[in-house]
Amino acid sequence: MSGPQLASEVVIPPSPALPARRELYYGGQWQRPRGGYAPTWNPATGESLGDCAQANAEDVDAAVQAARAAFPAWSRMKPLERAARMRRVAGVLREHAGELAMLDAANCGSPVAEMVRDAMLAAAQFDFFAGLVTEIKGDTIPMGEGMVNMSVREPYGVVGRIVAYNHPLMFTAAKSAAPLAAGNTVVMKPPVQAPLSAYRWMELIDGILPPGVLNVVTGGTECGAALAVHPDVPFVSLIGSVGTGRAVARAGAERLKRITLELGGKNACIVYPDADLERASSGAVAGMNFTWSGQSCGSTSRLFVHESVHDEVVARVLEKIRHYRPGMPTDPATTMGAIVSQAQLDKIMGYIDIGIGEGATLAYGGKRPRNPELARGFFVEPTVFTGVTADMRIANEEIFGPVLSVLKWSDEEALFEQVNAVEYGLTGAVFTRDLAQAHRAAGRIQSGFVWVNHAGPHFLGTSYGGYKQSGIGRDESIEELLSYTQGKNINIVY
């Protein structure tokens, strides 16, 4: 293993070093985009960070052909050799975690200290999936004398991966790992808002993987849509919103593509009257991911508190939330970053107006910060609405911002009806001292992941993914690796 092993050991540079290459990377080379260039921005300062390639359908086709050409050799390579190359990629991610994190902080607005953890997590995922290559197993079935039946797992070919903006490097890097480990080649589309860390990552790992094995095409909807519809991409995987998930599924349906979708959430955090209220209020705040301004699919943005403890929990939440004060993302001491874009800021401010208009009580925040140093950036204060009722839009729609809606409950049946009334089903959290009650509640929440007596963290090796409209498939575990393989049965007569 090379590089620092813990996020706390990573040295953070004082300022971002912008990547020299801004083209497309495929076939092991930097390639001029036919689709042209568009500027990318620092959402905390409003400054331009230079132009970035915008792949069009022709560019995507060229990248797919490079990935297709690389597939036979990569899929036939001995698994442990694939793994060895992947571990070298992990080492580079760790060695350069500080500079990559600084680029993400400057380009997506999330605090650099948190983006260091993202870079280390991306490295951990490369190591994790490299370690699982010998688990891509089948079975043998004895079929009587002279005959045996066996099953094997094989990769699909070219996997198209399209990712969201809230963890630019982590998604771009980590989400390449499982399909590569399974022997597929990858065409990756990083988020259009924050592609800089992807360019730098490709500069750094150039030459470690054979040409065409991992290709990166930057751009927006045109680029993603071209990848989703491409006939030589049998598997498309998206991290994004429900609307984009539906568009990708529609595009894939024409050719019966395999798809996995990691989509949005409007997740519930439930506090029972017997809960440890200190733990519950800390968890309610942690579950909101205020550090990256609530821009997280897993954020527990609906807090259901039993009426008997409601006021005390709200008081503690309002106290704890003070820790999160918008600041410059590139400052390692910053506890809360900027919103990624003007469009996302407008959406969040729009929902705050909707909440006020619907009659919810604005208990905290709700404004842009007054600090003049932040005046040119897209910052919002952490925001809490109390008195929210289940019929309000702020209790049903994903805001993807730092807005927490608090709902009061008394009857458990009515509670679960409300908890499960939304179209999403990604995560949930339960706070209670009664383990039997915790199990019952976890069983009743319609979501793919439930925390009990805490909220927020993911655990590499455990499956993460959504029920209902929150997605199809499971990531961050062996299930993700195996999802990039298809089964083949072979019957042998001796």
Ligand SMILES: NC(=O)c1ccc[n+]([C@@H]2O[C@H](COP(=O)([O-])OP(=O)(O)OC[C@H]3O[C@@H](n4cnc5c(N)ncnc54)[C@H](O)[C@@H]3O)[C@@H](O)[C@H]2O)c1
């Ligand atoms: N479940 C998860 O693990 C997870 C994690 C992070 C974010 N998300 C979700 O992502 C959303 C926020 O991210 P976003 O604003 O970047 O999402 P988005 O849906 O706008 O974009 C996601 C990606 O899809 C691309 N894209 C857009 N239109 C496309 C199309 N028609 N065809 C193909 N690709 C297209 C975008 O360029 C981007 O790379 C939220 O809904 C959030 O909950 C989910």
